[in-house]
Structure formats: structure tokens, C-alpha cells
Amino acid sequence: GSVNTMKTNDNLMSAFAGESQANRKYLAFANKAEKEGYANVAKLFRAIAEAETIHALKHLEVAGKIGGTAENLTSAVEGEHYEFEKMYPEFLNAAEEEGNSNAVRTFKYAMEAEKVHGGLYNKAKLLVEGGKDFDMADMYLCPVCGWIGGDPLPDHCPICNALAKNFKKF
Amino acid sequence: GSVNTMKTNDNLMSAFAGESQANRKYLAFANKAEKEGYANVAKLFRAIAEAETIHALKHLEVAGKIGGTAENLTSAVEGEHYEFEKMYPEFLNAAEEEGNSNAVRTFKYAMEAEKVHGGLYNKAKLLVEGGKDFDMADMYLCPVCGWIGGDPLPDHCPICNALAKNFKKF
Ligand SMILES: [Fe+2]
Ligand SMILES: [Fe+2]
Ligand SMILES: [Fe+2]
Ligand SMILES: [Fe+2]
Ligand SMILES: [Fe+2]
Ligand SMILES: [Fe+2]
Structure with a gap:
């Protein structure tokens, strides 16, 4: 403020x-x-x-943390990068060392999904900085791991292998 | 776990x-x-x-943090108490000292709403511990401050004075 x-x-x-x-x-x-x-x-x-x-x-x-959309996308890209480059790799490593297989799975799914989120946000950021809206109108969410993609859809989730018929359309 | x-x-x-x-x-x-x-x-x-x-x-x-409903209500009561007894009073005090009137308002609304939430959760906890469901079927939320109540409704929100016609029914 x-x-x-x-x-x-x-x-x-x-x-x-x-x-x-x-x-x-x-x-x-x-x-x-x-x-x-x-x-x-x-x-x-x-x-x-x-x-x-x-x-x-x-x-x-x-707190003054809601900016314009271009700024918000920059913040979102940074958050996703922090999670998949630093946070989840460390947490995943510790979970493997401690032999907690449920934690390994939930950290791994999240880490892989954040990479996809980061890529989508980055693409949207470049478009918005050029005065355009994001170029994907239909988006699909994998309810198991958080993967997101557009048409044409794969048969299975590329992260967790869930069937495409379970994806949620936005 | x-x-x-x-x-x-x-x-x-x-x-x-x-x-x-x-x-x-x-x-x-x-x-x-x-x-x-x-x-x-x-x-x-x-x-x-x-x-x-x-x-x-x-x-x-x-992480093993989702228990049975009675246990979850105990956790919810504790969280609300921490917020209205310790967290928000301290934050409110600092915001007043620093003269940040927008922060004073958002902290005050939250603190007062948490008191109401704590009371409702406590009532629900006692009922669930006795094997019964919560005894309020219709609930109303003030979209300005987070106050929640049941029938009969007051004309205005008792915390922020918003009109009852703006309440959201659950
Ligand atoms: Fe995530
Ligand atoms: Fe993400
Ligand atoms: Fe998936
Ligand atoms: Fe709250
Ligand atoms: Fe609350
Ligand atoms: Fe209110």
C-alpha cells in the first residue's frame, strides 16, 4: 500500500x-x-x-498484492517456478529418504503439475503483455494430479495416467 | 500418519x-x-x-490431519479461538498504532466474525459428540464481513451493518 x-x-x-x-x-x-x-x-x-x-x-x-493481470501472471509464474524448482524437489527428496510413499506420490504429482501450470501462465503472460487474451478457450483439469491441458486431449493424463473421460472441463 | x-x-x-x-x-x-x-x-x-x-x-x-467430524470440529473451534483471542487482537493493535485504517477494518471484521464462527462450531461439536447433526438447516453469510447466522435473521449484519437482503443463504 x-x-x-x-x-x-x-x-x-x-x-x-x-x-x-x-x-x-x-x-x-x-x-x-x-x-x-x-x-x-x-x-x-x-x-x-x-x-x-x-x-x-x-x-x-x-496488502496491495492484487495488481493488474500482467503483473498477476508474473507473480503466478514466479510462484509455480519456486514450487517445481525448489520446494517440491527438496520435499520429494526428504520423503524418499524417509520412505513415506504416500508423500512421495502427492509431492511428485504436484511438482509435475506445477511445471505445466508455469508453462501455461508464461504463455498467458506473453499474450497479455501484447494486449491479447490467452488463446485457449477450453481447458481440462485432471482431478487426480492437477494436470491441465487443452484440445486435442491425450487419452490419458501425461502425469498420472488417469483416463481423459475423468478430466473436468473449464 | x-x-x-x-x-x-x-x-x-x-x-x-x-x-x-x-x-x-x-x-x-x-x-x-x-x-x-x-x-x-x-x-x-x-x-x-x-x-x-x-x-x-x-x-x-x-499428513493425517483429516479426522472424524467430532475431531475436526474440535480443531475448528481451536483455530477460531486462536484467531479471535490472540492473532487478530495483536494485528489490530499494530494496525491502529501504525494508522492503517483499511487494515484496522479488515482485521476487526475478521476478529468479530471468528467469534461467531467459534460459537457455531462449538454448538455443532456438542451435538455431534451426542450423536446428532447440527440443528440449523438454513444458514446466512454476510458477504462483507463473514458473519453467519440463522433464522430469525436480523435486519442488518450485527458486525458490519450490511443489509440482510445481501446475505447469502446456505
Ligand atoms: Fe499445486
Ligand atoms: Fe500450480
Ligand atoms: Fe493426472
Ligand atoms: Fe477468517
Ligand atoms: Fe472463522
Ligand atoms: Fe457483515
Whole structure:
């Protein structure tokens, strides 16, 4: 922001981190409550999850972290690169050393998906910097690993091998 | 989890934190792209945001942080209490000292909403511990501050004074 409030800027981002994680937890808890037959508890988790979305987005805005779209794409490219070049390789290495095969799988799927995300964001960034919209109108998400692609689709997910019929269209 | 992989358990929660924040950022960036007329970029941000949801939920599951509903409600009550008793009072105090009025408002709204969330979760927890579902079937969310309530509704939001006609029903 334009005001020199350094401590508060850090606090806004800490609160954003807390609200973001609370939202995702409540979503997981809502799915679990639904499976266990607690329909109203599931609804409560979903309603409160959306309240945390309101808090997270407002904190991010007040922190001045929402720029123009070209700037936002630059931030997105950097975030994806950090994840697939530094964070996930380290986490994957530790999970392999510790023999946690479920963690190895979830880190590997994420790492490979972030490479694809980074490439798509970079392509969109170049187009937006040239005054154009992204040139892909239909996008497909693999619900197992987070891979994203466009037409023509492969038969199977190139990361996790899931069948294309399971992809979600956007 | 049942495996003794302490470093990996920390890494799973770090990755969960990163994925959670990436998801919320991309959602904010999608809204901005839409406002700026980049329909396909908005769609790309939304599709990738959902990929990060898949990553976040899987990391949380592998970390063993999704319990039964009674346990999840206990975790939710604790999270809300931490936010309204410790985190937001400190952040609010610093924002007031630094004269950042936008931060004061967003912290205050969140702090007051968390008190309401904590009360609702606690009520649900007692019911679920007694083998019952939550006893509120219709819930309403104030889209300005995150307040949540049931019937009969007040005319205005008790936290931010928004009109009840703007509430979102769940
Ligand atoms: Fe919140
Ligand atoms: Fe990603
Ligand atoms: Fe996949
Ligand atoms: Fe991810
Ligand atoms: Fe809350
Ligand atoms: Fe409100």
C-alpha cells in the first residue's frame, strides 16, 4: 500500500496465510462430514469456509498484492517456478529418504503439475503483455494430479495416467 | 500418519500452506482478469486454482490431519479461538498504532466474525459428540464481513451493518 506500515503489511500476509489454510481445512472437513452423514455440519463448514474466503481476499487486497493481470501472471509464474524448482524437489527428496510413499506420490504429482501450470501462465503472460487474451478457450483439469491441458486431449493424463473421460472441463 | 517421518510431516504442512495461498491468490487474480476483460486468463486462473485445491487436500490427507467430524470440529473451534483471542487482537493493535485504517477494518471484521464462527462450531461439536447433526438447516453469510447466522435473521449484519437482503443463504 501507499502507507508505510511495515509490521501491518507482514501481519496482513500472515492473516492471509491463516485464512487461506482455514478455508481449505473447512472444505476438507465439509467433505468428511458429508460422508459421515452430518449434512448440516457439512453446510456449516462450507458457509464458514466462504467467510474465510472473504477475509483472505480482503486481507490480500489491503496488502496491495492484487495488481493488474500482467503483473498477476508474473507473480503466478514466479510462484509455480519456486514450487517445481525448489520446494517440491527438496520435499520429494526428504520423503524418499524417509520412505513415506504416500508423500512421495502427492509431492511428485504436484511438482509435475506445477511445471505445466508455469508453462501455461508464461504463455498467458506473453499474450497479455501484447494486449491479447490467452488463446485457449477450453481447458481440462485432471482431478487426480492437477494436470491441465487443452484440445486435442491425450487419452490419458501425461502425469498420472488417469483416463481423459475423468478430466473436468473449464 | 503411522510412519515416523517427522521432516516429511512438516513438509506436507508447508506444502499445504503454499498450495492454500496459491489457490486463494489465483481466485483473486481470476476476479481481476475478468474485470479487465481477459475471459480466458480468468478461466486459466480458475482451472489452476482448482488444481491447487487437489494438491492442498491431498497433502492434508497424507499428513493425517483429516479426522472424524467430532475431531475436526474440535480443531475448528481451536483455530477460531486462536484467531479471535490472540492473532487478530495483536494485528489490530499494530494496525491502529501504525494508522492503517483499511487494515484496522479488515482485521476487526475478521476478529468479530471468528467469534461467531467459534460459537457455531462449538454448538455443532456438542451435538455431534451426542450423536446428532447440527440443528440449523438454513444458514446466512454476510458477504462483507463473514458473519453467519440463522433464522430469525436480523435486519442488518450485527458486525458490519450490511443489509440482510445481501446475505447469502446456505
Ligand atoms: Fe477468517
Ligand atoms: Fe500450480
Ligand atoms: Fe493426472
Ligand atoms: Fe499445486
Ligand atoms: Fe472463522
Ligand atoms: Fe457483515
